[in-house]
Every structure is written in C-alpha cells, then in structure tokens.
C-alpha cells in the first residue's frame with residue numbers, strides 16, 4: 001500500500017529568515033511541495049474557514065446561477081463536472097469536480113460575473129484573495145533569497161500588480177463522492193483531477209481535515225504517494241498546514257532546479273493508507289487553491305543565480321511541461337488552458 005509523502009513542514013515565522021529561505025528552497029528542489037505550518041499569522045484561521053463556508057454556499061447555489069458564470073477564455077468562472085480534463089492523454093472523461101475561478105478584484109469588486117447567492121460575500125472573497133497573494137509574494141521573496149538570485153526580489157517584482165495584469169486565480173473546488181455521481185459513473189481508473197503540474201509560479205492549497213485524495217508523483221516517475229492533510233507535528237495547530245507547490249514557471253526560471261511536481265486527486269480508496277489514519281472520507285471533498293502568476297508579459301528565461309547556473313540535473317518526472325516551450329507567462333497559460341478545456345477552445349475555433 002502506498003505510504004504518505006514525506007514532505008517537509010516549515011514554519012515561516014522562524015527567527016532566522018535566511019535559514020527559513022534555505023529550508024524552503026531545499027524542499028522545493030527535493031519535492032516541489034512543502035507544508036507551510038499554519039499558526040494563523042499569515043492567513044488567519046477564520047479567513048480560511050470563512051472562505052470554505054462561501055465555497056460551500058457557491059456550489060450549493062442553483063445551477064442556473066452557476067451556468068450564467070460559465071468559465072471563459074480569460075480562465076474566470078464556473079467549470080461544471082467533467083468539463084476540465086487535466087490529463088487529456090490518459091483520462092477517459094474529464095475531472096470529477098466542479099470549480100469556480102476568481103480573477104482579480106478591484107476595490108473589493110469582482111471583474112467577472114458571480115452567482116447572486118454569494119454577492120454578499122464578494123468583499124470577503126476579495127480579502128481572502130489578497131491574503132493569499134501577500135503570502136505568495138512572501139514565498140517568492142524567500143525563494144529568491146534561498147536561491148541567491150540577484151537581486152533577491154527578482155521573482156517578487158515580477159508579481160507586483162504595478163507591472164500589469166497577471167493570470168493569478170483563486171479557485172474553489174468541490175469534488176463529489178463517488179456514490180453521488182449518477183451520470184458518467186466513475187470507473188476504476190477515473191480520477192477527481194487528472195495528473196498535472198500547475199501553470200503558475202507557485203500554488204497555495206487549503207484542505208480540510210479528514211478529506212484526503214491528493215497524491216504526488218515520486219521521483220521514480222511511477223509511484224503515487226498520498227499527501228496527508230495533517231502531517232506529523234501539526235496535529236495541534238489551529239488549522240492544517242497550507243500546502244505550497246512549485247508550478248511550471250518557477251521550473252522554467254530555474255532550469256528545472258525547483259520541481260514542478262506532477263500531482264492528481266483520486267477518489268478515496270476506503271481504507272486509510274499508512275500515515276493517513278483518519279483520512280478516509282466518503283463525502284464531498286472541498287479544497288481551495290491560489291494559483292500565483294507573474295504579470296503576463298514576464299519572460300521565462302533562467303534567473304541570475306549561481307545555484308541555477310550550476311544545476312545540470314533533470315526535470316520533474318512525468319511533467320511534459322517542466323521544460324520551457326514558450327517565452328512569456330501569458331503564452332504558457334494559454335497553451336495549458338487550450339489543452340485542458342478542449343470544448344471551450346474548439347467552440348472558439350469553429
């Protein structure tokens with residue numbers, strides 16, 4: 001039986017920030033994933049609880065309200081069950097999930113249609129997105145310091161709003177239990193989210209206790225390893241850690257030194273795998289992701305860092321996108337969206 005991934009847990013509030021930066025970079029090189037201990041300093045626990053409450057409300061809203069917000073080529077809005085296919089080469093049908101993507105807000109107002117059911121919560125969603133953005137900037141700064149990039153704020157400055165619009169997205173996700181799916185009943189090989197790497201620079205992921213399902217592809221390129229929601233040492237924290245992972249753009253910027261690790265979400269298997277006791281769940285699963293992107297025109301060549309220059313290793317296993325194929329952040333995003341939303345882009349070409 002698969003054993004839980006041994007992903008390091010980091011406390012960003014450590015006194016020695018140089019050490020924190022180094023630990024973060026080592027985890028990003030070795031695993032591409034790191035747990036950020038959540039003691040409520042960067043993102044208050046109430047803000048996370050509040051965001052999950054709004055997410056539940058959103059997905060429970062009448063279908064017509066969600067359909068009126070159907071996802072567009074700007075990557076904003078609602079994607080219905082099976083609409084997105086994260087691993088088109090290997091999936092029989094699309095992901096068994098619903099998702100809602102929020103792009104930027106201006107003065108607390110969404111710049112896209114949102115379901116009337118959550119209109120009273122608009123400012124709260126905007127504030128949560130801001131908190132995620134601030135933590136992402138902090139992590140980008142630490143990565144720059146830990147890698148010895150010159151200047152150390154190289155990554156962060158590519159993410160400043162003043163540089164221009166970015167593809168950053170706050171995403172609410174709801175995965176129904178297998179038992180609740182009547183049409184297109186999932187078969188043994190079907191997944192809640194197909195194997196993929198993330199499209200931005202880095203991702204923050206919020207999960208709920210007892211709702212497992214995320215797996216990462218290990219360095220052998222074939223073993224899937226479950227990622228516990230509450231890893232050892234964090235059981236008494238006020239909230240599960242925030243999971244941070246490296247996306248394709250930080251892989252490009254570092255010639256693959258930082259790993260854009262392939263991951264997926266599966267249906268619960270029934271038993272708790274070793275290290276995941278208490279995480280066998282049969283109800284719906286909710287998660288929230290913040291996909292941090294630099295401004296769209298950002299060029300993705302390798303950054304000025306000796307560590308990056310010296311790196312002659314490989315790219316993340318099973319990730320066909322870990323090597324740069326395009327020049328800018330916008331071009332990359334467009335390439336990835338075209339591959340996972342075939343219907344949306346086919347309609348446009350007709």
Ligand SMILES: O=C(O)CCC(=O)C(=O)O
Pocket residue numbers: 173193198205207213214263264265287288289
């Ligand atoms: O729901 C999760 O745990 C992960 C979702 C994910 O990987 C994604 O949306 O990119």
Ligand SMILES: [Fe+2]
Pocket residue numbers: 196197198263
């Ligand atoms: Fe992902």
